[in-house]
Amino acid sequence: MSSEEAFAISWKQLPQRDCWRANDNLAEQDQDTSNVVHRKFNLKQCENPIALQSGGWEYLDHTADVQIHSWGIDMSEAYGAAVVAMSGYMVELGDIPGNLQAEVHIQGHDEQSLLFNLMDECLYVFHTEQFVTKRVIVQSLDTFTWEIKATLQGGSFDSSRHSQGTEVKAITYSNMQIVKKPGSVEAFVIVDI
Amino acid sequence: MATKVSSKRRLKRSYEEELSFLRRTAPCQYQIDVGFVPNMRAPGTFFVNEKLAPLVKSELQRFCENESAGGFIPAVKQIANVSSLPGIVQSSIAMPDVHSGYGFAIGNVAAFDMNDDEAVVSPGGVGFDINCGVRLIRTNLMEEDVDSLKEVLAQTLFDHIPVGVGSKGIIPTTMKSLEEALELGMDWSLREGYAWPEDKEHCEEYGRMLQADPTKVSSRAKKRGLTQLGTLGAGNHYAEIQVVDEIFDDIAAHKMGIGKVGQVVIMIHSGSRGLGHQVATDALQHMEKAMARDRIKVNDRQLACARISSREGQDYLKAMAAAANFAWVNRSSMTFLARQAFAKVFEKTPAELDMHVIYDVSHNIAKVETHMIDGETKQLLVHRKGATRAFPPHHPLIPCDYQFTGQPVLVGGTMGTCSYVLLGTERGMQKTFGSTCHGAGRAQSRSACRRKLNYEEVLNNLKEKGIAIRVASPKLVTEEAPESYKDVSAVVDTCDEAGISKKCVRLRPLAVIKG
Numbered sequence: 170m171s172s173e174e175a176f177a178i179s180w181k182q183l184p185q186r187d188c189w190r191a192n193d194n195l196a197e198q199d200q201d202t203s204n205v206v207h208r209k210f211n212l213k214q215c216e217n218p219i220a221l222q223s224g225g226w227e228y229l230d231h232t233a234d235v236q237i238h239s240w241g242i243d244m245s246e247a248y249g250a251a252v253v254a255m256s257g258y259m260v261e262l263g264d265i266p267g268n269l270q271a272e273v274h275i276q277g278h279d280e281q282s283l284l285f286n287l288m289d290e291c292l293y294v295f296h297t298e299q300f301v302t303k304r305v306i307v308q309s310l311d312t313f314t315w316e317i318k319a320t321l322q323g324g325s326f327d328s329s330r331h332s333q334g335t336e337v338k339a340i341t342y343s344n345m346q347i348v349k350k351p352g353s354v355e356a357f358v359i360v361d362i
Numbered sequence: 363m364a365t366k367v368s369s370k371r372r373l374k375r376s377y378e379e380e381l382s383f384l385r386r387t388a389p390c391q392y393q394i395d396v397g398f399v400p401n402m403r404a405p406g407t408f409f410v411n412e413k414l415a416p417l418v419k420s421e422l423q424r425f426c427e428n429e430s431a432g433g434f435i436p437a438v439k440q441i442a443n444v445s446s447l448p449g450i451v452q453s454s455i456a457m458p459d460v461h462s463g464y465g466f467a468i469g470n471v472a473a474f475d476m477n478d479d480e481a482v483v484s485p486g487g488v489g490f491d492i493n494c495g496v497r498l499i500r501t502n503l504m505e506e507d508v509d510s511l512k513e514v515l516a517q518t519l520f521d522h523i524p525v526g527v528g529s530k531g532i533i534p535t536t537m538k539s540l541e542e543a544l545e546l547g548m549d550w551s552l553r554e555g556y557a558w559p560e561d562k563e564h565c566e567e568y569g570r571m572l573q574a575d576p577t578k579v580s581s582r583a584k585k586r587g588l589t590q591l592g593t594l595g596a597g598n599h600y601a602e603i604q605v606v607d608e609i610f611d612d613i614a615a616h617k618m619g620i621g622k623v624g625q626v627v628i629m630i631h632s633g634s635r636g637l638g639h640q641v642a643t644d645a646l647q648h649m650e651k652a653m654a655r656d657r658i659k660v661n662d663r664q665l666a667c668a669r670i671s672s673r674e675g676q677d678y679l680k681a682m683a684a685a686a687n688f689a690w691v692n693r694s695s696m697t698f699l700a701r702q703a704f705a706k707v708f709e710k711t712p713a714e715l716d717m718h719v720i721y722d723v724s725h726n727i728a729k730v731e732t733h734m735i736d737g738e739t740k741q742l743l744v745h746r747k748g749a750t751r752a753f754p755p756h757h758p759l760i761p762c763d764y765q766f767t768g769q770p771v772l773v774g775g776t777m778g779t780c781s782y783v784l785l786g787t788e789r790g791m792q793k794t795f796g797s798t799c800h801g802a803g804r805a806q807s808r809s810a811c812r813r814k815l816n817y818e819e820v821l822n823n824l825k826e827k828g829i830a831i832r833v834a835s836p837k838l839v840t841e842e843a844p845e846s847y848k849d850v851s852a853v854v855d856t857c858d859e860a861g862i863s864k865k866c867v868r869l870r871p872l873a874v875i876k877g
Contacts, residue, residue, distance in 0.1 A: 230807035231434045232421065232461045233468055238432055259527050281663070282650070289643055296586050296636045299528055326528055333527040333835045335808070336596035336877065339490040339639045342646070342663035343464030348431050357432045359464055361490045361639075362597050362808060 212269045212300060219267040219322040222304045224250035228258065234341075234362045240355045247347075247354040248284050248317070249305030252291045255337055255360060256302050256323070264331040265301045266324035277315040280347050284356060287317055288340045299326045335362055377426040381419070384438065390458075390860040394442050399661055401446040408441060408456035409794075411856040417805055417848060421462055435662065440467035443661040449474040449481025449670075451735060451742055455794050457749050458856035459803030459848060463489070465664035468748035468804075471797045476670060476730060476741040482658065483675045484667035485645040485682075487745030488728050492641060492682055493689035494599075494633030495566075495724040496772040496800075498783065499697060500619045501704065502716040503626040505605045508872060511707060515603060516830035516873035518707050522699040523601055525594040526834025526877045533592035533695045540588055544576040547687030551694035558718075561694065563761050565722040566751060567729075569690040571683035578681040579637070580644050587637025587688055592695030594632050596835065596877025598801075598842060600774075601700065602629045604781060604869040611866045614767035614785055618720045620867055627869060628704075628717075629781060630696050631774045633726065634689035641685045645678040670743060679728070686727060693722060720783075721770040725750045725800035731759075733795055744795050752786035752798040752863045760786075771863055774801045775850040777831070777842050777874050778824050782854045783867040790862035798863035802850040808841045815840040830873040838877060 224241030235258060239250035256262060273290055277283030287305075294300045303323035310317050326333075338361040346357040383398040387407075392415070394406030410418055421436035435443075437460045444466055445454035451473045460469035465486025474481040508515065524531060533556070535543070543550040548569025551557035562569045576584075594601060606625045609615045620627070634641075649666040652658075652674040658667060668674035697719065701712035708715060728745045735742075753760050753769040760769040768785040775781040779802070790796055817836045820843045824831050833839055840846075857863045 228809040229432055230810050232437075232807055233463055233804045235808055236432065236434060278650075282647075286647075293582060293586065293640070296528070297589075328526060328528045328834070333596075334837045335835065335841060336527045338597070339643050341464035341490075342666070344434050345663065346431055355431065359434060361464060 212271050212298065215268050215270045215322055219304050222250055222253040226250045226254035228254070231359060234359050237358045237360060238355065240353060242353060244280070244354050245307035245310050247356045248287055249307060249319070251284065251356050251358055252288055252302050252305050255288055255292065256295070258360070259295065259334050259337055260301055260326055261332045261334065262301070262303055265303060265326060267303050267322060268324050269300065270320055270322045271300070273319055273321060275317045279315060280312070281342065281345050283315050283317060284347065284358065285340050285342060285345070287319070288358065291321065292337060292340065295326070301326045337362060374426070377423050380422055380426060390856050394438060399439060399442040399446065401659070401661065402442055403448070404445040404450050404453045406438070406441040406445050406454045406456070408438070408460055409458050409856055409860050409862065410460070411458070411852060411859065413852045414458055414848060414856060418460060434462055437462045437467040440465070440662070441470055443665060444470055444472050444487070446661055447472070447474070447482055447484065447665065447667060448658065449478040451475050451740070455797070457797065457799040458853045459748070459799045459801055461803050461805070463747065465662060466745070466747045469799065470747050471744065471749045471795055473733065473742040473744045473795050474670065476743055479669070479671060481670050481743070482667035483670050483678060483728060483743060484665055484745065485642045485649065485678060486665045486667070487747055488642065488682060489726040489747045490639045490642045491633035491726050492638035493686035493724045494726040495631070495689065495693065495722060496774050497630045497693045497697065497722040498720040498772050499628040499630070499700065499717055500720050501626045501628070503708070505624045505626060505872070508603065508626050512830045512873050515703070515707055516832050516875065518703045519601060519603070519700060519873070520832035520875050522703040523594050523696055523875060524592070525596070525875060527596050529593045529834070530589045531592035531695070535588060535591045537584065537588065540584060540591070541576045543591070543691045544579060544684040544687050545574055546570060547574070548690045548694055551691050556698040557694040561697070561719045564719045564763070565690065566724050569694070569722070571686050573680055574683035574687050575680035576684050578677045579641055579684050583637050583640035583644060586640045587635060590635040590637070591692060592699065593635060593692070594696060594875070594877060595635055596838060599632045599877055600777065601696065601875040602781070602871045603873040604629055604871050606867060607780060607870040608868040610868070611785065611864070614866050617763055617767050618770060618783070619716070619718060626872070627720070628700050629772070629774060629869070630693055630700065632689070632693055632696060634685045635692060637688050638685040641681045645681065648674050648677070682728065686724065689724070690722070721772060723750045723772050731795070742795065746797055748800050749797045750800045751796055752784065752790050753796045754786045754788040754791045757786070770866070771798055773799060773850065773854060776802050776844045776847040777876065778827060778829055778871060779844045779850055781869045781871070782850070782865060783869070784854065784857065784863040785866050787861060787863055794862050798857050799853050802847040802853055804846060805848045806846040808846070811841045811843060811846040812837065815843050815845065824874070829871050831876070832874070833876045835877065842876065
């Protein structure tokens, strides 16, 4: 139900109130800027039609939550695939248009926190901007300073038009593993449902 | 990397060896001996009966037999990991609905001594959904009044309460009023006119944690919370119209305003939404740094913690309290919407329908409480993750109305199965820091359910039982099917048998609204 419809209902107890404003300017008082280097999240139109995410993923059994197992030829691919796997659990990826993109610059302090922070950022933009990440193109991944620069491609989610899956609440470090072998990298992440 | 894996494998014990650490100490009670995992400072305890024990053990067996990478840590290991945290008192306890979670197991209770400088607070012991909880609202309607209107009611409730992934609240909020809500909790709802003054009385902590400090909540968290105030969410959250199926304790039920079998009640299960999830995520990252500084070693990275007295510890407790307030405001807003929905359908005011809150419990929270430990009063920080507070009669922190009966404990069942109202007992106070189970607890994995079950079949089963259902996502229906959960009656019976709480009322669903 939209807010207009909600306000059209004659509430029996209360007078109407001001409409909510989602785009209130947030006070930039935040101390915690350690993980995301760029705070501003600017969505742009995609330059090229987007291709499929490279690498692969599957959902493994976990009693309460979901374990994402992703893989690729290098860390960039495995990390990107883990992000797309998370999006795929929340929405039907095929429904989402691939017309938007945005740049992110994430920092961590080891390989696990880098993956955690990247996934957390993508989850955050989903919940605040309704932006579904369908593909992650890693521009650079620095394993010395643990920084990642990437382009997120995807589109906007509209709950009235697109079918939905289950909400992912958060990323966890629980039994997180990054297995590196020559020519392949696998990542295991449990996300909280 | 390869050598690391092989050394891990050599250290791994067989399933039989692992089982030797688990001992049955009383009917429905098992102890996990020190040595089960490294650095244990206290034993672990879990309450399960004959029906539930195999489920707990099968998680362990799967873990032992898993040769490949991946997999998850079984609940018993997680209970034991918690008892390795500094400052733990007595033992790390798990309720009958225990299953594997992240960091702490779901259903895990652990208390830390406030007077111990080493004692810690862990966001993993609260979980991501801070102050996730259940609220029960009564009505003076009977089953026959509702039966013909079931579908209409379900649809109206579904129209009023925003549910599902990416849903937005219809309660008007600005950044300023959000900050006030974080600080004031249900006092905000009361001020804005969404709650009744009596609601506060029947709520843990009276719907407001006083140590809340909105400035400790990051703007990321606030931004996630802003649009989500008054939304149900997805996952296992639901709103149900239920009917009283059986009353075990007449006097206590009367105190709650439940007169007879057939009375209609409404149950709402929700939490602090994105705001709470982000608060927990932020805290996890801060605490990783604090742990390196204070040289705290834990068995599992998700168990990140900080000393209670440290800045990180205090900041987390303040932010957690703010998120808890948000959850109460959220549940109050949905109570308001449910009252409006009922008022609309029955063309009576909510007051005429006697739609009072029976009680509101939190099952993901850490609180400072006073407990008797070996004859001494102690201030403890009790973490409850997937466990409900269950205080006995005459406890000063429970409302006047329930002083002689004990605190009502609301145990939500699964979609299409029963829910229960339990009462806190003195025995629970002594054995489990006044805690009991919170729900059925999962038995099967989500992805297995998606593979095995067909959503039409699940919906038809519910229809056959005469339950009206509205869901935002068909995929979720299979994940949340009753088949994927433990038998809630077995869980509740274990609590009753172990004496940590006692049965009062059983409820059965008429209509379900889900994410």
